[in-house]
Amino acid sequence: MLPPGSRGTKIKPPRKSIVNSSGGGQPIDFNSSWDVLAGAIVQIQNKNVSNLSYEQLYRKAYTLVLHKFGTRLYDNVKELIKSHLLTKRTELLMVLANNADGTNRERFLKSTLNEWNEHLQAMKFISDVLMYLNRVYVREQNKLLIYDLGIQLFKDNVIKYNNNEVGGKLTDILIQEITKNRGGEIISTKMYINKIIEMFELLHENNNIYENTVVENYYQKSFEPVFLSSSETFFQSLVIQNLAFEDSFKYLIETDQFLEDEISRINLYLPETTIPKLVDLMDNIMIKNQLDVIINLPNNGLQTWIRIIGDKVISGLQTSTIDQLKYLKLLYKLNHRIDDNCELLKVRLKNIIVNQGKEFPQLIKNVLASSENKESKKQTTNTPAFANRWIESILSYKAQFSVVVKESFDHDFSMEQYITTAIRDFVNLPSKIRQKPENQNLLVVNPSELLSIYMDYHIKQFSKPNSVKDKKQLDSISTVDEFINNSIQFLRFVNDKDAVEAFYKNHFAKRFLNSKGFNSNGHLRIDIEDLVISKLSEELGTTSLDSIIKMNMDIKSSKDITSDWKKSVGEKKDKSIVDLDLKICNVSYWPNSMTKDYKKLSGKEPDTEDKFIWPRYLKQTISQFEQFWSEGKKNDNKSLYWSPKFGSIDLKITYPSKTYEINLSTYAGIIMLLFGPSTVNSMDADYVSPFKDKRKLTYNEIKQLTGIPEADLKRHLQSIAVAPRSRLLIKTPMTKDVNETDVFELNEKFKSPSVKVKVLTVSASSTTKKKSSHEEELEEVESDIAEGRKHEVNAAIVRILKSRQSIVHRDLISETIKQLQSRFIPSNILIKRQLEDLIDKEYLKRDDENRNLFHYIA
Structure with a gap:
């Protein structure tokens, strides 16, 4: 016969009833039939099936079921299997008992799996013999199929018998082996662990597995909770072990490696239902509960690695280390x-960047002070x-973080936004921070002013190349573009765009008014100014830059007028006329700090004490130009005022030793002209050399003669009489400060290595204890900014009221801030103040009943 369970085996039910049709047959003897079946089942369990007749056995089981012996048969089979399994359980425990040293736990696992596999094979054979019992009795009584009954009996009489004795030992061994593997030890039981867990999954806890209920198995009920509990203990001990080094980087490396290994391990051992539970457990214990701790480690936490970026930026380095990028990548990966949003990392990173950025001004000042250049101190x-x-450091700082976002933060745009916001926060650090005791030594700077200084410096450099190398550099468009791109990029960090415009306007005016004119590279300056203004207009809008654009038009107009004037002078051939490069400005567009007192300084304003007096050398030229200005009636409606406050004068002075071409400010030049010859023309008969004349003038006399x-x-006296390199006059007594009793005369011993001499004007802070010119200028600019903001707030409020007609106070404040935040963020106090101003001017009014409601007055 074919072996049992093969495809060729086919047991057919009998065609005729075993009972005699006449009713005279003998009754069925259950015991004799059972003895045959029981012997066969024992033979099957002992793997001795070759001599069994499955058709005969099937007929006997069929007859017993047909004669209503199904219950006795089912129960007897159950007891017989139970008895067999209890014997096998004892044998398994003996296997484990014979290995008390624990070195051969593998044999116990192997023996258990063998018994399990043999039991499953035996249950297949037994199920074939009792097929009719399954088909009729089991279904009618809603009992477990014989095969499933065998699995249930194995669970109850082998695994869970005697208070889960074998199951507990299997669980302990599996957890011990997995723990050894987690610790890095190579184990030989991987295959057995997998198979045992598969066995646990087949051992259902619900006896009636055919009901529409969730079936829980031995693995879920008994093994998984113990495994997760032991895993929790292991993870916590691993955290303590890794944190003992107080090394954030090492913790991240060890944790990341362990997580990868553990996920590979559990994918091999555990069912899919356990994997997310264990992953959550790992993430919570090893990452979530420890992330803030490792970020804030004092010696090697996030702050340490971010500080590396700042230190490199300050020192001028441009690259990030591999370890630094790897650390941040691991930190981002674990967070x-x-x-998914990495909120904790974002918050901590932003705080660290802001705190580090606050230190930039002082660090940069220290670097400049330690420079070898004495002037830098x-x-x-x-x-x-x-x-x-400062600006280049911040741009480099941002560039470094762009690399970090790309290499370490997986191009996470939200991380880049947080970093940008952090940089913007410390760039726009308010001066009120000094009021806090912990920030007393914090150096706070004005980003709007520094950006304008930065742009002013580079525009000047590009406008006056001094060597072939500089010209080549200037010819490189990328260099100019780099400067402009840097300026625009930094501008986007600055909140108060209107302040940038005000400072730029001030520096723009000074560049033009203090420049030497349109000779040399004046045309180049205009080209760069046009390019910068164009880029600023794209960023800020032409409306806000309207006055600067008109100032630039004045510059171009001045160039044309100068050219026409020089042609006119050339035609007249009048040698008494001084060569002029004219700068004609419309007072309404130019900064008030530049144009204030222009009438007094022009010398035209009558009844003014100490009015400015133009020297006789220039009066003829001034008169000639005023005549030229009024010709043709094109300037009839324009008043012309001369201002000596800005600009410069070129003097050719013949000293006993050499003739020098000296460039100095207009005020300084006018002072020097006081010591010139008594006649303008040196060919006159009564001409006396100034050095032979030895004219001496007191401070008060100079003041009276010039009105400066x-x-x-x-x-300016200090610039030309005290400064060692430009001592054109001798001051008596020779002291640093200029006093009213001082006497001045020409310095006939003046010498310079170069024929061309440029006299620099000393700063106001070195000549007086009062406010420096910069401080006064800063006050003027800030006053202009404050005044401009009043007008912008007024305009915004009127626009809002005109479109809404009526609006409550809260919404009006919110809308006003929203409209103006691209230029500056107005304070509530400023908005309220301007509301009252507009009410007084009858642009709007309060509601008679609701004081928080405003109405527009058409």
């Missing part, structure tokens, strides 16, 4: 496992050297 925060270093304001007069 991303527990939070006197640098303040409003100098080109500081502005260049006292503060400016002292500064």
